[in-house]
Amino acid sequence: MLVSILLLCSLLYEFQTLKIINTSYGKLRGMAEWSDDANHKFTFKSVPFAKPPIGNLRFAPPQKLDHWDGILDASVYSAACMSNSTLTTQSYVNEDCLYINIFTSEKCLKSKCSVIVYFHGGAYNTESATMFSDRFILDRYVHEDVIFVIPAVRLGVFGQLYFGPNAYLTENLFMFDAILALDFVHNEISNFGGDPEKVTIMGHSSGGTLVEALGFSSMVDPELKLFQQMIMLSSTGMFGFDDLVIDNSFTIVEKLGCFNGTKEERNTVNVAETLDCMRHIDGYEILRVQQKMELMDQLSFKYLLRGAPFMLLNGNIADLKKNTSPRNAIFGTTEHEFFDVTEKYLYITVTFLDYENPVAVARNYDGRLMKNMETMITGDSAAIFVSTATCAAAMANAGADVFLFETRQSYSVHVSDMQYFIGNHCAHNRTIDIDILDSFYSKLLTNFTKHGKPSPGWDPVDPGRMNYLELKVDSKARSGPVMLEGYHAKDVSFWVGEMTEFDQNVSKMRHSEGLPPERQDTKSQRQYWNFIVYQNFDAKNQQKLVDSTHFIINTTDQAIIFRTDISILYQWWFYLIIAVCAMTIGLVILSFKKSRNGEITPLLS
Template structure:
């Protein structure tokens, strides 16, 4: 409910305020200037009543945006609450200012160009952008909950242009929410178990933000039953795997559909993260040994955590940076709670997915400007069972010229097809797009069109692209078809919508086929079969080694002959690969057919994931 309080005519709109009533107390917001740079506007200050307190917000009557920034979603995760699950905020007395973004969560990564100017460990806040119509009480507006990227290690919820958000979303009567979560060591540290410190703390923070939105968004005119989870890069990954998780929101209570752009989740090793956490604890004097004891007792873990809670946050941040400079970053998601139960097989994670309508997409070249495949756990995004062997095969294939894209680019392309097929096979509408605009179609080059980062004056071609993104995402948020010409994804044809515009040459966005089939087939067919075959070899590796010279000579001769055949066939395959186009013909593609107890197949008789086939 909203109540008009005051009508103001403002020559300096940035000085005007408004009130919003939330469950925890009054919040005082601030006005903004629209993109047309008008200097004389009318603003209306309202009180918005939520379940716990009052927030003071502001509206611009001409385009009706309301902003409340810096709304707490949890108690500050400092002191004894450091490394704990987020706890609901406490109500406050009087009016709490919500005029500005809060400080960004602490980060200090080599991957970030510029660090935020204002950072704090006390950073669990959300920002809500809405409109006059949404607040009128006569409408219940769709909601977009945005998750920022940065590999859970950098970037922030306060890096975005609020004017852009209100122009693109609030003006279309969409309630837009951006929530913060702990980064780096503070959000992704891990120990041997979850008894003392839960793994994936950053994911719990994101869930807390979604829960807060679900309970309070109606006070801002939002419909908690019409929520789109949206993200880019790691944020897109989280939206995608949250939608697929049978633990986080299986009944679709918190969100009903997703937009996942350039998802690049490459799960980190739980043991590796625990070792790295112990290493940092040693660097700041909280352990006597640099190496983690195996096993680590609860008493040992508790003692280390108590010590870490008393170390200055900036000291921890500096040590985190030093380790990252050694190639040991605190980033990424663990394939563990709250996403899945420990021990869950990846094929079960896919098969048990509740599925949702989805827009997913990529840029044409993604991470192909990078040359650092060696830095990644190869195959971790599929949770392969034999990572060392998969890694060795990958670099052998790359040396032979079988792999054209950077590893992370392959991750993005494969995830889009894999989850797109999973969701579509279960009856959800899926729309796949690719940003193909020349000359730059790398990772994040599409962000100016949907979240406003690095936006500049647009060319005529770019204006068409900008309109496409805005119209498509708004339509999708309202439950409509994104674009009349954009065909839903079909895993047999791997069709996608190519976003490329050159008005002089008559090039406009259009449907195309065979979305990165070479990279997708490599992982969902070739490498998956290879990984599965190793399990069979382990079971068959019991050989009677008779100490017989003739037997050994026979074995040696056979191996030598086999080696010669391998060298010859490898040479021929490399030559063939060099002369063959990267995308295979349609009939050679590996369509992903995933349902409960189903298999990923290339052809009818070729099982790609034997573990899934065994469940049939």
């Protein structure tokens, strides 16, 4: 009898902790969290939104789901996508990872709530959709009647393998994953209590750049059907170059034995055969080789290319901003973002604007940075600030309500504000001021998601004033957030003005020297000359450019740049050294010949 009662109680408990809903593809069983106020909260994890990208679907665009029979368990997280390497926080990874996690409530199931779709950061290579606190999401978003959704996308080589334009493999596979996830949300979120006409996409760091690309694109969702608003936090604003990704892609397929041609034969590679070979290799072996490339060769798959599905291949970022549909948006940054001044990928850090000579621009800026470290910010920080400013202004000019802010609480860097909106990277030494900011930060985001405005006293951006909210609390001084103007005006003026003029002058000089017009950082081109400027270039006064030549060699590690000042060729001692070296070599050769004839010369004795 006691056993029967216990079994009945166990069944009743399990019944109360489970929630079953219908979707267009079949039934799902999620977990329920019962509440005293009857607004019970539910989590539906590992909800498939695409067929597993395995077998013949590895390195293929995501495919829509088939229907399933029975009730699919959605109570626990699936494996994280095959994220990189030594930096990942995930212990359970698998290729079968295209799932979406949905957090909702009883109230939403009855009355339809606004929705946030969150794209995680990690340079499209690390982190996952399964790494966040359920408790934080339920308390900060679902409790505020906002459904929170986190989709997974393929990471690293699995989402970025690319050999150039061809009929078998597209660039930016992971972005196609993101779009199919949004399509699933649009068609199915009403079954979870969401309103498909009130969807806000949100991202941090590289996830923020993904959101920008999706939201500004005139090709993805110009009619605002999939999503209507955007939130971008510390968006890196940087895009990769196709030739860099192509070079990395050939490197990994060579290491895996799926291509053994010469560099010249890359242009005629049989992509279908190469993909077939790659699809027959164990996924964990591919991941292992990717890890080795990152650790040993310093080659990474972490780039969003300017190309499909959101713009034409190698198109202009300015055109992307200019041709956008208006979407209400929030842009947020932190006070410092990055302090690291040892950037290894200089030609990537300046891709937030349409420079024709990114290597020259980056190296010129780097030279200035080393001389003025107290007054200049790193290229990565500049990318975030300048991209945020120009994107915010562009969206405001398109007619949207745009809200701009910067977190300046205590030591505010690239990930420090994650504690306020997703519960990660919490400060070890919490202060009263941090707690106060934490009490309303996420509320601003939920207000915006539901009402289109984060706070009654927060005015939208005026591109002429670039007004923004400084998020900072000082309880001792009894001061709180204030509205300021001129968001990073000095940085924007420098990069959009002086550095753009520098880039134009480099282009003129290259043209006058008869150099090819293509972008100067082409990695697949093993040798080329690049005329750049290091010293005392003043764009306003148009000081004379100082010529120096750079010979760039691409190795398995990275581009190695050797500086050679051409003025050395006009020094008399240069020719004297050459003559002495030639005479020494001649004597050595003569001595060697005589020694072979049995003679020992004084030189060698």
